[in-house]
Amino acid sequence: MQNIYQHGGRNFWIHNTGPLGCLPQKLATFDKKSSDFDQYGCLKTLNEAAKQFNDQLRVLCEELRSELKNSTIVYVDMYSIKYDLIANATTYGFENSLMACCGYGGPPYNYNPIITCSRAGYSVCERGSKFISWDGVHYTEAANAVVASKILSTNYSTPQIKFSYFCSN
Template sequence: MKIYCNELLSRSLILVGEIGGNDYNHALLAGKSIEQIQTYVPLVIAEISSTINELIELGAMTLVVPGNFPIGCLPIYLTKFQTSDINQYNSSTGCLNWLNKFAEYHNDQLQIELRQIQGLHPNVHIIYADYYNAVLPFYHSPDEFGFIGGTVEACCGCGGPYNYNSSAECGSIEASACENPAEFINWDGIHFTEAAYMWIAKDLLTGKFSIPSIGSYPCVFQRSDDL
C-alpha cells in the first residue's frame, strides 16, 4: 500500500493550502494588533514547510503552494476597519493598504522558504501560486473581467458601504444576494465569487501567476479502479 501511495502521489498535482488564512483571520477579527499578528508569520510558514516536507517524504513530486490574497480588499475587513483617514486606502482600488502590506509580507516570507525547500529537493517541482497578484487586477480594472456590479462590495450581505454586516451575514434571514454574482468579485464578505475563482484558476494554470510556470511541469493523471 505504501508503494502504491508513493506512486500515486508522484504523478499527482498537489495543492498545499492555502494554510494560515484562518489563523490570521481569527486574530484580526479578535482585535489583535497587526504587530502581534506579524509574529504569527514564522509559525505559519513553518507549518507550511512541514506539510510540504511530509508530502515529499510520502512521494509527492509536483506541489502548488499558494500565497495569501490581498485581504485589504475584503468587505469583512473594509467594514471592520473602516476609517475616515483616506491615507489608509489605496486610491485606485479602495483597499486597505496596511492589510495588503501584511499579505505581501507573508507571501515574501513564504517564497523565501519555498526556495530553501527547493534547494534541498532539486528533483521536486515546487510551484508558488501567486494568489495576491492574480486577484489584484480585478480591483484595478474590474470592467476587463466583467465585474461591473461591485469590487469591494459583497454580492451576498445585508447593507452598509461594503454590503457586509457581521450581525446579518450571508445565509441569514436578513441577508440577500445580488441578482448576478458573476458581476461581483466577492461573494459573502470573505470569499470570492465563482467568476473570480474562474479567473484565478485560469491565470494560474496558464502560468501567468504561477512561479515557475505550472505549464512547464507536465503532470499525468490517470484513473485508478483502486480509488
C-alpha cells in the first residue's frame, strides 16, 4: 500500500482473509480428529490462524489511515461474511456448505489434491447453485453473489463507505 501511495494511489479497499478452516481443500487434506472441528465442521486451528492474521491486518489498516494522509483505507471483514455463509448455509439456500461442487471423492468434501477440478476423473455437481464451494477453494457464482451483496452493504466495512465512492474519486 505504501508503494502504491507513493505513486499516487489514495483509495484502498482491503479484504481480510476468509475462514480457511472451512475450505473443502483444507478439510480433505489435513489429518484431524473430532475435537479439531467447530460446530459447523470447520477446522478450528486454521480459522484461529486466519483470525489472528486478520486482527493484525485490521491494526495495520488503522495505523496506515493515520500515516497515509489524504487517503481512504476501507477494511472489509470477509471472514465474518464467509463464516456467516457457512454457519447459515440453509438460510441462504445452500445444501452443501463444506463440499466442493467440482472435484473427486464424493462426500463429505468431494476434494482430492491429485484429482482436482478439470483433471481426468473429476465430476461436477448437477446443481452448483446449492453449493458454496466450486472447486474446494473458490466459491460458486451463487455463493459469490451473497458475498458481494454483503460487501456492498458496507455493514462489514470500516469505515462504512459505499463502494461507489471509489468509482468517483
